Amino acid sequence: MALIAIIDDDPDIIEASTLVLKSKGYDIISAGDPEEGYRIVSENKPQLIILDVMMDEPDDGFFLAQKFRRDGFNIPILMYTSVSKTIGFEYGSGEMVPVDDFVEKPISPDQLVEKVEALLQKEIKRSE
Amino acid sequence: MNTYKPRILIVDDERGLREGSKRLLEGEGYLVDTAENGTEGISLGVKNDYDIAVIDLKMPDIEGLEVLQEIKKQRPNTICFIATAFASYETAVESTRLGAFSYIPKPFTPEELFHQLKQGYKQRTLLLEAERLKKEREETLLEVAHEQSRLKTIIESISSGVLLVNREGEVVYFNHSTLQKLSIDNLEIGEYILDKLPTQISEILNQLLNSDNIMHKAKTTQVEIMPKGQLFIEATCSPVPHPDGSFAGVVIVLKNITGFKQVEQIKNQFVSMVAHELKTPIAAVLGYLKLILDENIAVSYEQQQEFLGRSHIRLQGLLDLVNDLLDISRMELKTKQREIEVINISEVIESTLQFLEFEIKKKGIVLVKDIKDQLPLLSADQNEINRVFINLISNAIKYNRDKGSITITCRLKGNYIITAISDTGIGLKPEEKSKLFQEFYRAKNKNTRGISGTGLGLSIVSRIVECYHGKIDVESEYEKGSTFTVYLPINK
Structure with a gap:
């Protein structure tokens, strides 16, 4: 089963997400800040990254995603967003935000699993 | 000629004629002065504003024509007649050229004289009236000029840019501030302006200029002007009508709204x-x-x-x-109703420590206190001052290491009671220190994980302290500890 890295500074979000994904049989590694996040990804080579958009600073998630891409990590990234709807700002993926999909917090288990599966499927097709 | 008596000057070297005319004219209601030669004639004629002067052409000292010239030079509205026995066409032409109203050949009958003088006086009245009108017009013009220059001064003094554009989109008027607001170096009167304006403004201007009917509503837009640092302006374009209501142009007012x-x-x-x-x-x-x-x-x-x-x-x-x-x-x-009372700061610190006793013991923290006796009292809201020390001391506990220590000193210096709260906790990196009092800022690193907080505590503390004209400082060494020092002014 695939290995997924969750990078979020909220331990409760990591805990809940971990439980959801573990219940579907995924293996999970996690980190609470961008630095540690980068380390666990480079060391464990997960098949998918779940990345919170706003850690210490509002754009930490973006910068980490950009760093992953620059450094050749081409695995899918699913981004957790938090206030986009609240402040009327919709993220779109692109060069600035090089991620594959978004999940708006609070996370619902079904939606999370659905998006994770879809991204992993796409990744399998792409590598075939 | 019932009330006003026209003033007449008679310049003649011939005494009989001079006196005769004087008598004759005074009988007709004139006021008459006489001069017996040219020099006296000039001096009187220049000094007084006579309605009429009758000047003899041939006099021993100065020629009548010269007297005429001198009087006319100073008193252009005095009606001058040249009287002479040596009547010739040439002298007649010459004297009128020099400003004489007419020419009286000698000898003349009283009727001839009266008739001529009446004509002359009529002319004098017309001249005076003309002059009065001219003066009036000049005064009005002067007023208009003053008014215009005053308006111009006012418009120049307005800190907003004022730009007037005609129907063709050409600059009609602008004040100096316009250049600065649009960040352009130069504008010429008559210059086509639309290409020089930021797009948002020129679009509105175009709409106004191209509409069939004059719009009666001003349109406003906000524009960021880029080149010279950050500058936001608000442009209000209002149509300007002619007095008859037809469309004259557009006045654009440019306001700096960077602050807003x-x-x-x-x-x-x-x-x-x-x-x-x-x-x-x-x-x-x-x-x-x-x-x-x-x-x-x-x-x-x-x-x-x-x-x-x-x-x-x-x-x-x-x-x-x-x-x-x-x-x-x-x-x-500022709706917080402050209940200002007299506060003993050492009591506040003691009660705060009691309140937090459980947390202090739980973490095994050693408490060191150096609070000077008989500190002066403060005037403040008890709740606010409590809040300051609860926030600071609970931070000193939360961010301390287990079995660390907290040192609280309190002393008087000048007009301030200075309280310092030191911990032996995680400390702050220099870059964290500067952001510490900002709302929601929380130092996030491996040491702070798991410590809860709203990120507002220190921001509230600094707001309260500033309310009382005090201040708060922080000294810190990463992973060694921090000292927060509060300065509160005492009652004077």
Whole structure:
């Protein structure tokens, strides 16, 4: 089963997400800040990254995603967003935000699993 | 000629004629002066504004024509007649050329003289009236000129840019501030302006200029002017009608709104940060609840208990945050009713320490106190000062290491009571120190993980301290500890 890295500074979000994904049989590694996040990804080579958009600073998630891409990590990234709807700002993926999909917090288990599966499927097709 | 008596000067070297004429004319209601030669004639004629002068052509000292010239030079409205026995066509032409109204050949009958003088006086009245009108017109013009220059001075003094554009889109008028607001070096009267304006403004201007009917509503837009640092302007374009109501042009007023924009930006940032801070715990709690409620995911009883416990903590944190926000908002609006009373600061510190006794003991923290006796009293709101010390001392506990120490010193220096609270905790990196008093800033690193806080505590502390014209300082060494020093002014 695939290995997924969750990078979020909220331990409760990591805990809940971990439980959801573990219940579907995924293996999970996690980190609470961008630095540690980068380390666990480079060391464990997960098949998918779940990345919170706003850690210490509002754009930490973006910068980490950009760093992953620059450094050749081409695995899918699913981004957790938090206030986009609240402040009327919709993220779109692109060069600035090089991620594959978004999940708006609070996370619902079904939606999370659905998006994770879809991204992993796409990744399998792409590598075939 | 009932009330006003026309004044006449008679210049003649011939005494009989001079006196005869004087008598004759005084009988007719004239006021008459006489001069017996040219020199005297000039001197009288220049000194007084006679209605009429009758000047003899041939005099021993000065020629009549010269007297005529001199008088006319100074008194252009005095009607001059040349009287002479040596009548010739040439002298007649010459004297009228030099300004004589007419020519009286000698000898003349009284009727001839009266008739001529009446004509002359009529002319004099016309001349005076003309002059009065001219003067009046000049005064009005002068007033208009004054008015215009006053208006111009006023418009130049306005800090907003004022730009007037005609129907063809050409500059009719602009004040100096216009250049600065549009960040352009030069504008010419008559120059086509639309290409020089920022797009948003020229679009509105185009709409106004090209509409069939004159619009009676001003249109406003906000533009960011880039080249010279940050500059936001608000441009209000108002149609200007001619007096008959037809469309004359557009006046554009350019106002610097950079300050407002910055405040707006800060407000937006604050709102989005508040939204984020409020939503984060809600997202965590909802995440747990969804997990517990999800039938497809097996959650053990112990896990459920843990999730509910975590949710409880997060909701408590959310409540603290909302309370802190309300405090800040009250302080900001200054609606907080301060109950100013006399406060003994050592008592405040003692009661705070009692309040936090449990946390201090739990962490095994050693307390060192050096509080000077008989410190002067403060005038302040008890709750606010309590808040300051509860926030600072509970931070000193929260961010301390286990079995660390807290040192509290309190002394008087000048007009200030200076309280320093030192801990032996995680300390701050220099870059963290500068942001410490900002709303929602929390130093986030491996040492702070698991320590809860709203990110508003120190911001509230500094707001309270500043309210009392005091200040707060922080000294810190990363992973060694921090000292927060509060300066509060005493009662004078």
